[in-house]
Structure formats: structure tokens, C-alpha cells
Amino acid sequence: MIKAGGGKIINVGSAITKKGFGKLVHYAAAKGGMDHMTQSLARAWGKDNIQVNAVLPGLVHTEMMPCFGPDKIGPVVDYITKKSPVGRYGMPDDFEGLSVLLSSEASSFITGSIIVADGGMTLAI
């Protein structure tokens, strides 16, 4: 990135760092570490024109967390979807816009930011 004259780092954390989940202490600690690594890296590498931000997704349909189909994690998905302000879980393509923004010149004044993209889930559960 230094050779390229600058760079963009996006750490994909988790909206879990805005809440407490009793059985996910290990996962939450790792993701919380990532949030704070983001802030300190942003500060350290700003002079090298490297912007560092974090995106914290909420419930997104992936192999890790199937939201429909035969492997659907039923009760959790239904509960969160019901409580979520947008009334649905996310799909990978919901992250296209934010990814483009944070990877492009359009975000040259954004660094050290931790951006929740969870359909409002963490405010509502």
C-alpha cells in the first residue's frame, strides 16, 4: 500500500460488539479487538495515506449463518428478523454499496470509523 501511494483497509467485525452474548465471549473479544485495532491503525497509518475502517454486519445470510433453506438457524433468525427495524436479515449484496464507498476515493475523509450495517438490529434486540 505504501508503494501504491496509499490504501484502504476494511475490517469486517460484527454488530455483536454493540451487545452482550453470554456464549460468545471469545468471538466478541476478538471482534472488539478488531474494532480498536481499526482505530489505532487509522491513527498510525494515516500519514501513509492508508484509511482503516470497520464494518459491523448484523445478521447476514451466509454459510456461517444460514437464514433460509434446510440449514436455517430457525429460532435466532426468526427472532432477529421480527425485531429488526428493516424486518429482514441481510444478504451479501447489501454490502456492495458500503464496500465500494470504503474502498474508493469517495471515502478519503473517512478513517477510524466503525460503521454498523445491521438493519438496526442492535438497537432493537
Added chain:
Amino acid sequence: MNNSKFDLTGKVAIITGGNGGLGLGIAKGLAIAGAKVAVVGRNQDKIDNAVKELKAEGADALGVSCDVGSEEDVNRMVATTAEHFGRIDILFNNAAISWGIPTETMTLDEWNHFITNNLTSSFLTCKACFPHMVKAGGGKIINVGSIVTKLGFGKLSHYAAAKGGMDHMTQSLAQGWGKHNIHVNALLPGLVDTEMMPCTGPNKNGLVDYAVSKTPTGTFGRPEDFYGISILLASPASDFITGSIIVMDGGVSLSI
């Protein structure tokens, strides 16, 4: 990648304080993505100039004079915009006033003036736009707060309280209006070169050099830096983002 997610063609946006500074930058960004924009302010000369600038860049722009602290005026402004453009899809609550006053000498009138202009104004605009957004099948509200809510400034308790209220209004509105397909987010700018906070020229604010020296990006912001995030938050590209409070300050709030 489907670029249509950023497309605002046919959408109508209201930008309070859109007649200058950051608000005009936001209006230009939205217009680039195809939105029709209503720029709202109190100073008619500034409104006329802003509309002229926007039209020169090919935008469909309307200027509306309004005191956002007055319910009657806000309702008239929203009705005028809806009548002119036929719908309302996007609202940027960007109008604000700011100057320092030590709390111990602040009068209640001064406090109320700040809360009215910087917080109650957003309640009024949100409420007035709500039925239009429901009619349009959804909407996007972006509350322009401030990184003062991430820091402490001894002479800005009135401004910070209003902006902090705005952050939390954002979260509760997101929760309340999600079922209407209305997404509500807050954008917290840091130091941006505007009339309110000149970063260059003869009126350059004394804080600028210090803040820039501490900022990871090594720059102050310019209104055009906000094109990208404004388009994102106003467009279908942010349909899974609501209730989020997004700091956009070049990292300065982490460093001072």
C-alpha cells in the same frame, strides 16, 4: 456490481441548511446521482446563489426559505417542496448554528435557542416529511450531527446536548419507522471547511492548524468529501443500514 443501487433518479431530497457549506456539498452530491434537490435556508441571497450553482451543474433544484425552528414554517417548506416536485424521498437535517458559550453564564433563552434550532428542528422536519415518505413507499433520513458528541468541549454544552439528542433520536426513529421502510442514520462530520468554520483564507479559524496536525488523514474535510457517503445513505445501496451513527472526520476524534 449494480450501479443502479446508487441511482437517485426521480428521487426528491430536502437538505436543510442546503444553501451553503456542507449542506450545499450534500445537495451537489445527491444531484450528481440524479436526485432533485430542495435547498432550505434562511438567507435568501444564499439560497438564490445555491440554486444557481446547482442549476449550472445541471441539477433540478428548488430554493425554499424556512426557519427550521418554526413548526409553521417547516410545514410550509415541506408542503412547498412536495407540491413542486410531487414527492419527498430523502431528508438531510443539516441546518445548525454553533458558537461557544460557557454554561455558567448561558441564559435559558440562549440554551433554548440552540435546542430549538439544532434539535427540535429535526423533529419538526422528520414529522412533516413522514407522511410523504410513507406515500412514496419509504424514505431516507440523514441527521447531520457532529463529532462533538464523541468528545467534550467546555463551551459547547448546549450544542453538544442538541447533537447528542439528535444521535439518539436517530436510533429511536430508525427503530420506530423501519416498518415503513424509512431508514434513519446519523452522519457526524469533523472539521469541514465551511462558512461556519473557515479552514482557509483570511477568516481561517485558529483551531484549524492544531486539528489538522492531529488528524490521521492530515487534512480538513471539504464539502465534496461528503458526496460519496451522502449518495450511499440516500440510495438503495444502504437499505440494510439504519440506526447507524457514522463518524466522518478523517480520524481526528481518535487523535485529540
